[in-house]
Amino acid sequence: MNAVLSLSDTNDFVAWRQARQDAVERALERWVPANAPAGLGDAMQYAVLDGGKRLRPLLVLATSEAVGGHAAAAMRAACAVELIHAYSLVHDDMPCMDNDVLRRGKPTVHVRFGQAQALLAGDALQALAFELLVPGDGSMSDAMSARLCRLLALAAGADGMAGGQAVDLASVGVALDQPSLEAMHRRKTGALLQASVTMGAATGSASPQTLALLAEYGACVGLAFQVVDDILDVTADSATLGKTAGKDAAADKPTFVSLMGLAQAQAYADRVLAQAHDTLRRSGLDHADTLHALADWVGRRAS
Amino acid sequence: MNAVLSLSDTNDFVAWRQARQDAVERALERWVPANAPAGLGDAMQYAVLDGGKRLRPLLVLATSEAVGGHAAAAMRAACAVELIHAYSLVHDDMPCMDNDVLRRGKPTVHVRFGQAQALLAGDALQALAFELLVPGDGSMSDAMSARLCRLLALAAGADGMAGGQAVDLASVGVALDQPSLEAMHRRKTGALLQASVTMGAATGSASPQTLALLAEYGACVGLAFQVVDDILDVTADSATLGKTAGKDAAADKPTFVSLMGLAQAQAYADRVLAQAHDTLRRSGLDHADTLHALADWVGRRAS
Numbered sequence: 001m002n003a004v005l006s007l008s009d010t011n012d013f014v015a016w017r018q019a020r021q022d023a024v025e026r027a028l029e030r031w032v033p034a035n036a037p038a039g040l041g042d043a044m045q046y047a048v049l050d051g052g053k054r055l056r057p058l059l060v061l062a063t064s065e066a067v068g069g070h071a072a073a074a075m076r077a078a079c080a081v082e083l084i085h086a087y088s089l090v091h092d093d094m095p096c097m098d099n100d101v102l103r104r105g106k107p108t109v110h111v112r113f114g115q116a117q118a119l120l121a122g123d124a125l126q127a128l129a130f131e132l133l134v135p136g137d138g139s140m141s142d143a144m145s146a147r148l149c150r151l152l153a154l155a156a157g158a159d160g161m162a163g164g165q166a167v168d169l170a171s172v173g174v175a176l177d178q179p180s181l182e183a184m185h186r187r188k189t190g191a192l193l194q195a196s197v198t199m200g201a202a203t204g205s206a207s208p209q210t211l212a213l214l215a216e217y218g219a220c221v222g223l224a225f226q227v228v229d230d231i232l233d234v235t236a237d238s239a240t241l242g243k244t245a246g247k248d249a250a251a252d253k254p255t256f257v258s259l260m261g262l263a264q265a266q267a268y269a270d271r272v273l274a275q276a277h278d279t280l281r282r283s284g285l286d287h288a289d290t291l292h293a294l295a296d297w298v299g300r301r302a303s
Numbered sequence: 304m305n306a307v308l309s310l311s312d313t314n315d316f317v318a319w320r321q322a323r324q325d326a327v328e329r330a331l332e333r334w335v336p337a338n339a340p341a342g343l344g345d346a347m348q349y350a351v352l353d354g355g356k357r358l359r360p361l362l363v364l365a366t367s368e369a370v371g372g373h374a375a376a377a378m379r380a381a382c383a384v385e386l387i388h389a390y391s392l393v394h395d396d397m398p399c400m401d402n403d404v405l406r407r408g409k410p411t412v413h414v415r416f417g418q419a420q421a422l423l424a425g426d427a428l429q430a431l432a433f434e435l436l437v438p439g440d441g442s443m444s445d446a447m448s449a450r451l452c453r454l455l456a457l458a459a460g461a462d463g464m465a466g467g468q469a470v471d472l473a474s475v476g477v478a479l480d481q482p483s484l485e486a487m488h489r490r491k492t493g494a495l496l497q498a499s500v501t502m503g504a505a506t507g508s509a510s511p512q513t514l515a516l517l518a519e520y521g522a523c524v525g526l527a528f529q530v531v532d533d534i535l536d537v538t539a540d541s542a543t544l545g546k547t548a549g550k551d552a553a554a555d556k557p558t559f560v561s562l563m564g565l566a567q568a569q570a571y572a573d574r575v576l577a578q579a580h581d582t583l584r585r586s587g588l589d590h591a592d593t594l595h596a597l598a599d600w601v602g603r604r605a606s
Binding site for chain 2: 033036037038039040041044087088091094096097114115116117119120122123124126127128130131133134136141142143145146147149150152153154156157158159160162163164165166167169170187
């Protein structure tokens, strides 16, 4: 895959990405409360700050920029999506779930702060995500707040991320076929990645046709993300990933690699990525370069 | 306290309460998805249906009725608040928190479905609460959706319920003074009880002065609820409570009874209750009978 020139290596994209990652980091520092009582703020900040690629916030911001959206609303939406992602990692790492001790190269939240505090920090982060979408200061229209809250709630809940995690738990040792595996990931990781795109779009105005194509682009990015995740789980080491490598195989979880083999999984990721690019081209958006580069960044990443 | 005639014993209130409890139950049955994947829907329904006094929904509905609010929006708000309450119980009962096996007379969710499913069911219930507040079908105004989401997020998060639980965890074996104990409960249980009132008010229109007095009434009901909770923890048995009695004392948690003794705690509950009634009277609302009765129902309950 390294032979293919990736849009994500261009200087423009690298500069855009770093600037937006910095801005997201500063916004999260401002909005995740350090002073929440009894150490809760410390656990929340630890769970959120200084880590991760901020893929979901970048998708929100790039989509918002592509549709000429409201910049301040997009930053709130970007951080809200990241808080949902961060809380899901905190809970997912707990002993009763994946029981993982390493995340983004650091001890997981429950290792550092104890399980009770990790549980509460995750719960509080989910509430904070929705709080961010309704500033209460007139800086966003009520219509935009309502639309963003609905998209986020649907992506996070039983029909989205939480439901996907339940299927994931129930799939240990089960030989899923490709449609079932994709249905699981469409919920578990795909829903929030797709919501990152649709929420970014909701901060501006776009035709129903463009919205539908952006949603399809988001679904492709979500699927490519997961296929590559499964590939990296067997090809990368823990230091590169910043989390425990090989854990899906160790846990006997179905993956795209276990289903179709490494070479076929790579070819599938490439096809899905090509579909993401094609969908974007059909959207007719004038400023979609960053979204093209983000798709490559997801599909050709090494960690 | 039984010598005082309680407004909550009147036939009108009992009929109102039963009708609203039935309506809330039917709405929750409709909105909590039985078909969420991999058993998640079963765990969510088990956590929510067929149990509890539905105090928070009743506060939402009674306040909405007192201010002439939007009935359909009030039912959504009532159920949203109950879902937040239900998820907090599921997580609070888990082994890493209070490690309780009995709730509403039934095995707790993690005992019945396992810890991982309990964790996910709680997470999904929180997302569903926000989803209910933004129906997406035009049945509520965006302004009302946004206002309700903000009130609920603030009550549930680090400044509200989750923060209070963190303080509660940190208070085991600590001799809190009365202001600290009240500050903890204002977050842990008070914030959501007060939000039940303010969200009910937000489904209608009320003057800023009336809103402030309703919020004060909600704070009094929240405090009375907790003082009586502490009293019942030492005076009632597990069968009556439907949960483990005596567990605060066993866990060496500070309570109003440990702080001031049983008789003084009862006198304090009576004073707070009188303040709730007085505040309501000052609100000048014409249709506050049910809110008066609800305050008595909280302050004079036996379980």
